[in-house]
Amino acid sequence: xxxxKIAVLPGDGIGPEVVNESTKILNAIGEAFNYTFxxxxxxxxxxxxxxxxxxxxxxxxxxxxxxxxxxFGAIGDPxxxxxxxxxxxxxxxxxxxxxxxxxxxNIRPLKTYSSLIDKSPVKxxxxxxxxxxxxxxxxxxxxxxxxxxxxxxGYAYDICKYNREEIIxxxxxxxxxxxxxxxxxxxxDKANVLDTSRLWRKVCxxxxxxxxxxxxxxxxxxxxxxQLILNPKQFDVIVTENMFGDIIxxxxxxxxxxxxxLPSASIGNENALFEPIHGSYPQAKGKGIANPxxxxxxxxxxxxxLGLDQAAEKxxxxxxxAIENKYVTADLNDEQHYSTSEVGSFIADYI
Amino acid sequence: xxxxKIAVLPGDGIGPEVVNESTKILNAIGEAFNYTFxxxxxxxxxxxxxxxxxxxxxxxxxxxxxxxxxxFGAIGDPxxxxxxxxxxxxxxxxxxxxxxxxxxxNIRPLKTYSSLIDKSPVKxxxxxxxxxxxxxxxxxxxxxxxxxxxxxxGYAYDICKYNREEIIxxxxxxxxxxxxxxxxxxxxDKANVLDTSRLWRKVCxxxxxxxxxxxxxxxxxxxxxxQLILNPKQFDVIVTENMFGDIIxxxxxxxxxxxxxLPSASIGNENALFEPIHGSYPQAKGKGIANPxxxxxxxxxxxxxLGLDQAAEKxxxxxxxAIENKYVTADLNDEQHYSTSEVGSFIADYI
Ligand SMILES: CC(C)[C@H](C(=O)O)[C@@H](O)C(=O)O
Ligand SMILES: CC(C)[C@H](C(=O)O)[C@@H](O)C(=O)O
Numbered sequence: 114x115x116x117x118k119i120a121v122l123p124g125d126g127i128g129p130e131v132v133n134e135s136t137k138i139l140n141a142i143g144e145a146f147n148y149t150f151x152x153x154x155x156x157x158x159x160x161x162x163x164x165x166x167x168x169x170x171x172x173x174x175x176x177x178x179x180x181x182x183x184x185f186g187a188i189g190d191p192x193x194x195x196x197x198x199x200x201x202x203x204x205x206x207x208x209x210x211x212x213x214x215x216x217x218x219n220i221r222p223l224k225t226y227s228s229l230i231d232k233s234p235v236k237x238x239x240x241x242x243x244x245x246x247x248x249x250x251x252x253x254x255x256x257x258x259x260x261x262x263x264x265x266x267g268y269a270y271d272i273c274k275y276n277r278e279e280i281i282x283x284x285x286x287x288x289x290x291x292x293x294x295x296x297x298x299x300x301x302d303k304a305n306v307l308d309t310s311r312l313w314r315k316v317c318x319x320x321x322x323x324x325x326x327x328x329x330x331x332x333x334x335x336x337x338x339x340q341l342i343l344n345p346k347q348f349d350v351i352v353t354e355n356m357f358g359d360i361i362x363x364x365x366x367x368x369x370x371x372x373x374x375l376p377s378a379s380i381g382n383e384n385a386l387f388e389p390i391h392g393s394y395p396q397a398k399g400k401g402i403a404n405p406x407x408x409x410x411x412x413x414x415x416x417x418x419l420g421l422d423q424a425a426e427k428x429x430x431x432x433x434x435a436i437e438n439k440y441v442t443a444d445l446n447d448e449q450h451y452s453t454s455e456v457g458s459f460i461a462d463y464i
Numbered sequence: 465x466x467x468x469k470i471a472v473l474p475g476d477g478i479g480p481e482v483v484n485e486s487t488k489i490l491n492a493i494g495e496a497f498n499y500t501f502x503x504x505x506x507x508x509x510x511x512x513x514x515x516x517x518x519x520x521x522x523x524x525x526x527x528x529x530x531x532x533x534x535x536f537g538a539i540g541d542p543x544x545x546x547x548x549x550x551x552x553x554x555x556x557x558x559x560x561x562x563x564x565x566x567x568x569x570n571i572r573p574l575k576t577y578s579s580l581i582d583k584s585p586v587k588x589x590x591x592x593x594x595x596x597x598x599x600x601x602x603x604x605x606x607x608x609x610x611x612x613x614x615x616x617x618g619y620a621y622d623i624c625k626y627n628r629e630e631i632i633x634x635x636x637x638x639x640x641x642x643x644x645x646x647x648x649x650x651x652x653d654k655a656n657v658l659d660t661s662r663l664w665r666k667v668c669x670x671x672x673x674x675x676x677x678x679x680x681x682x683x684x685x686x687x688x689x690x691q692l693i694l695n696p697k698q699f700d701v702i703v704t705e706n707m708f709g710d711i712i713x714x715x716x717x718x719x720x721x722x723x724x725x726l727p728s729a730s731i732g733n734e735n736a737l738f739e740p741i742h743g744s745y746p747q748a749k750g751k752g753i754a755n756p757x758x759x760x761x762x763x764x765x766x767x768x769x770l771g772l773d774q775a776a777e778k779x780x781x782x783x784x785x786a787i788e789n790k791y792v793t794a795d796l797n798d799e800q801h802y803s804t805s806e807v808g809s810f811i812a813d814y815i
Contacts (some may be wrong), residue, residue: 141507189656204657208657234586234587234590234693234694234695235585235586235587235693236586236587237584239585255606255624255658257658258621260658260659261659262659262662262663266627267627267628267629267663268625268626268627268628269625269626269660269663270609270623270624270625270626270660271624271658271659271660272621272622272623272624273621273622273624274619274620274621275619275620275621275652276616276617276618276619276620277619278618287737303707305540305544305553305555305608306555306559306606306607307611307622308611308612308620308621308622309620309621309622310620311613311620312613312619322613334710334711335711335713335714336714337716338689338711338714338715339714339715339718339723342585342586342693342715342718343585344585349486356654357711359654359685359686360686360689360711361689362685362686362687363687363689363690364689364690364693364715365693366690367690367693369580398544408472413572418513419620443706446798
């Protein structure tokens, strides 16, 4: 297969700017390796609410389902964040998209770049050599359990529910990844308090028998939140439920020195979506200062997923070349810096 | 009032050793200031399970209820952590105690000590001058909501529930604390996903009208997990629900350089409990290497609570004197260090 249908959802804030660099670079890859990427654009997030009243219009969902992969920017708008009563919210679009596409595993690789290591708030000796892969369950747990608010009685609840079938596939993925790496898997949970965490532990222990070469250990989420900063090098592959994964993976992003560098892949049985970890960063919108690297590295994960290993490798090399040569946006270098599109073009040209 | 009944629950692991230094120091304070502290000991945690089958025997609860304040060590034992099926667990004792005593607010102050600042994994320039007070709701939320496991059907759930009456008192406490400080209060929540978080936001906004001099802002928990490491100085007082508070406050503890320094107070309408943040640290049990400072500073918070301001002040000065003069345990100084009881005696003698 040499021709691929890519659904492109630029979304809100800086989403359109960074995704634009990714499509530019995909075109360069297409030329260099003789692939065709066909882009179909869809509305999503606050942008979609303003235009259609729906954060995930049916048409967008359809485009995604018919694609080989989805390239996604970011969603979120301050006008919703400060209004807890808004009934229609951009995040609903993203959550629905994850659910509808069955994207059960959110994968976030975390590495340090030697030329950027001093940008991190954490000391060089603590983080140098960190190489973690986080697997976050993405379509269940408290995000998708029943929610309820009784205004008059003055209470609200959210249910965190998991069944075995929701835990098993991501745990297998995480074990398989650990086998390819340093053979250590850590489950992050709160098994001293939560029934769902105890179920996660049980399932992990059962599945561990199929991967005797991988060492499985367990860490409470409160302790993990400390250990990630005290000694991140102790981790190889991490697997965790949806809410803990949200918190832990954002926390872990400080290690790399800039959240503008971190990609993610959300994988399901039939679909996959690739997005930077950073949000819509509305303050930077339209200024040409957003760092496109997280989106570009998400694109590299997409190339992996599509089986285009050589192209993915080339793209990662190009990004590293740009970073090592300080061809970067202002978040990474105050003195000498380039715009979002200059950095994207530099990488595209290098390819 | 000059005579106080103190319930002492040493608990597991290093709990007994550190609590022992606190009672030693309370006796010194009693002598210096002419107070009487009457100690009544109770079993609690794994220790209590081994001896009575119950992590919180009725007798212990009774002792606590009849006391002016509870001094608590730590609980937890590795034999339970790795056994998700254990029906009786040490943590149940602590959770039940919090609930029975109505300890709705867990308060954790976080400061840096200039002589220890380089022990932190985070860079000096990022953390120097950090001064945060965290208010964590302690007797509701997903910790105390209904839990259920259906082994055969293979699922489990935990319910996170809040009602207004559970949110209001701790929010008032946090606003009042902010008024005495830098007048900034941050609610940490996940209002873009959870109904309970939206209720927290709503209640905070309503109560904010009574504290017009305090600036209230909101931060999503995933972002907060980053911001705490990227720029901890932006925070003054934080208020949050039970589970987020557990994660965020343990994470924040890395800022200070040693978890062995951090105290906490758990306050209710009629009772109060004081405990170090660190756990039972079973590997160090009986070795005389545990840092007693967290327990001793928890004791200072107890003196505040009992209205013994001068004694509390004196105790804090003594601890600072010990730290600045490097009269510390091995976790704070590899080269020259003292045992748990040497450090405790040094502080007691200084008083
Ligand atoms: C926008 C929000 C709903 C989302 C989440 O919490 O999953 C985001 O924080 C993320 O991690 O992708
Ligand atoms: C021991 C455990 C149940 C407890 C909690 O999660 O509340 C502890 O982590 C704490 O923070 O006091």
